[in-house]
Amino acid sequence: xxxxxxxxxxxxxxxxxxxxxxxxxxxxxxxxxxxxxxxxxxxxxxxxxxxxxxxxxxxxxxxxxxxxxxxxxxxxxxxxxxxxxxxxxxxxxxxxxxxxxxxxxxxxxxxxxxxxxxxxxxxxxxxxxxxxxxxxxxxxxxxxxxxxxxxxxxxxxxxxxxxxxxxxxxxxxxxxxxxxxxxxxxxxxxxxxxxxxxxxxxxxxxxxxxxxxxxxxxxxxxxxxxxxxx
Amino acid sequence: xxxxxxxxxxxxxxxxxxxxxxxxxxxxxxxxxxxxxxxxxxxxxxxxxxxxxxxxxxxxxxxxxxxxxxxxxxxxxxxxxxxxxxxxxxxxxxxxxxxxxxxxxxxxxxxxxxxxxxxxxxxxxxxxxxxxxxxxxxxxxxxxxxxxxxxxxxxxxxxxxxxxxxxxxxxxxxxxxxxxxxxxxxxxxxxxxxxxxxxxxxxxxxxxxxxxxxxxxxxxxxxxxxxxxx
Numbered sequence: 001x002x003x004x005x006x007x008x009x010x011x012x013x014x015x016x017x018x019x020x021x022x023x024x025x026x027x028x029x030x031x032x033x034x035x036x037x038x039x040x041x042x043x044x045x046x047x048x049x050x051x052x053x054x055x056x057x058x059x060x061x062x063x064x065x066x067x068x069x070x071x072x073x074x075x076x077x078x079x080x081x082x083x084x085x086x087x088x089x090x091x092x093x094x095x096x097x098x099x100x101x102x103x104x105x106x107x108x109x110x111x112x113x114x115x116x117x118x119x120x121x122x123x124x125x126x127x128x129x130x131x132x133x134x135x136x137x138x139x140x141x142x143x144x145x146x147x148x149x150x151x152x153x154x155x156x157x158x159x160x161x162x163x164x165x166x167x168x169x170x171x172x173x174x175x176x177x178x179x180x181x182x183x184x185x186x187x188x189x190x191x192x193x194x195x196x197x198x199x200x201x202x203x204x205x206x207x208x209x210x211x212x213x214x215x216x217x218x219x220x221x222x223x224x225x226x227x228x229x230x
Numbered sequence: 231x232x233x234x235x236x237x238x239x240x241x242x243x244x245x246x247x248x249x250x251x252x253x254x255x256x257x258x259x260x261x262x263x264x265x266x267x268x269x270x271x272x273x274x275x276x277x278x279x280x281x282x283x284x285x286x287x288x289x290x291x292x293x294x295x296x297x298x299x300x301x302x303x304x305x306x307x308x309x310x311x312x313x314x315x316x317x318x319x320x321x322x323x324x325x326x327x328x329x330x331x332x333x334x335x336x337x338x339x340x341x342x343x344x345x346x347x348x349x350x351x352x353x354x355x356x357x358x359x360x361x362x363x364x365x366x367x368x369x370x371x372x373x374x375x376x377x378x379x380x381x382x383x384x385x386x387x388x389x390x391x392x393x394x395x396x397x398x399x400x401x402x403x404x405x406x407x408x409x410x411x412x413x414x415x416x417x418x419x420x421x422x423x424x425x426x427x428x429x430x431x432x433x434x435x436x437x438x439x440x441x442x443x444x445x446x447x448x449x450x451x452x453x454x455x456x457x458x459x460x
Contacts, residue, residue, distance in 0.1 A: 057324060057327050057328070058293060058327075058359070059357070059358060059359030059360075063288060063293040063294060063297060064293060066297060067293060067296060067297065067320065067323075070300065070316070070320065071317075071320055074313055074316065074317055074320075077313075079312075079313035079314060079317070080313070081313065082309075083304055083307075083309035083310070083311065083313075083316075084309060086300070086304065086313075086316065087301075087304055087309070090297065090300065090301055090304075093297075094287060097287050097288075098287070127289070127358075128289060128357075128358045128379055128380075128381050129288070129289030129381040130289075132381050145394070146390070146393070146394045149358055149379070150358075151358050151359040151362050160376070163376070164375070164376045
């Protein structure tokens with residue numbers, strides 16, 4: 001199934017290292033700051049709505065998330081949120097950007113083995129500088145040819161990536177935790193993909209069972225199982 | 231001088247299209263919003279200081295600039311700036327992200343001619359999504375092999391780029407408006423560079439005459455003059 005594979009692209013957040021957990025924690029802190037103005041549920045919903053509305057303009061990543069939190073705070077408090085509370089939101093975002101990198105179990109072993117046989121790259125969404133910094137902090141830089149920070153992970157973005165890599169679609173294998181971003185678009189353009197789920201998924205990345213029906217890909221419990229397939 | 235050249239990398243902002251002008255305009259609007267709290271000079275200085283302090287964390291681009299404006303507004307107003315004024319800053323930043331792209335004179339003619347002989351890429355700092363969007367809007371996408379959005383433009387960043395392009399340093403020519411980012415680091419690693427100045431330069435990108443002494447590069451009045459050299 002993977003015999004033509006030349007380049008393996010790894011998703012980063014929640015595939016190589018923990019990420020979504022930090023966003024969930026930040027959302028909890030944000031709800032606390034806003035709790036005198038709205039219910040937790042309403043705050044969660046409104047923040048999500050504003051994030052999605054701004055996605056086209058801001059793209060993925062922590063800076064856009066910070067700006068959306070500020071917008072949400074102004075709106076939900078009916079412009080009553082205090083300047084000090086807004087400052088807390090800035091500090092919350094900066095703390096996220098300064099978080100240490102927590103590698104997922106088995107990642108280094110897999111990269112260590114695969115980088116001898118394949119060209120490995122990182123293919124991730126998010127803030128450019130933030131992702132580069134995390135890769136640097138992770139100590140995994142040495143296994144990768146380079147990092148591709150992508151503004152989106154749709155079919156046409158992967159087509160661009162393949163053109164940029166000067167390979168054919170069937171020579172690319174993507175490994176990641178998101179069915180929507182790391183698996184389905186790859187299969188549609190004739191590349192391969194392996195799904196390694198993370199225990200939490202951002203609502204925006206969720207797909208219905210229907211969308212994966214008739215799709216031909218491996219879903220693994222643990223990233224180490226990749227070594228049994230390659 | 232350019233006989234080994236295989237890849238030509240173009241800087242984007244203020245080389246292919248207008249950019250710095252929009253930041254200057256935004257700074258003026260920002261000063262107006264804050265004018266009841268401080269003098270224009272003090273506002274300008276403080277914003278610059280906060281931008282530079284945050285550069286390591288936020289990187290280049292409009293989203294980081296928006297967050298720095300908010301931080302600066304809170305600080306300079308001694309946390310008195312109104313919630314509506316903060317909202318104005320968000321709107322100001324969003325307006326920047328939505329600006330149309332204004333190509334600089336001669337750019338398309340140069341790209342049209344050069345892309346038949348060389349592999350052309352865009353090598354730019356800034357927000358990933360924003361730069362991709364501008365390239366899309368510019369109508370110049372067809373001339374470029376791909377776009378490299380870089381978190382920094384120092385020697386080691388260009389070394390990574392060269393490795394990524396699988397070429398030797400002397401096969402890369404960079405064309406851009408910033409001596410600091412588009413010229414000097416290239417010359418130091420054995421690549422070539424052509425300087426095409428823009429009429430305004432962000433203070434952070436300025437270099438002293440001393441730094442360019444004994445450097446061997448062409449500085450052109452107009453990007454069209456590149457065609458006489460290549």
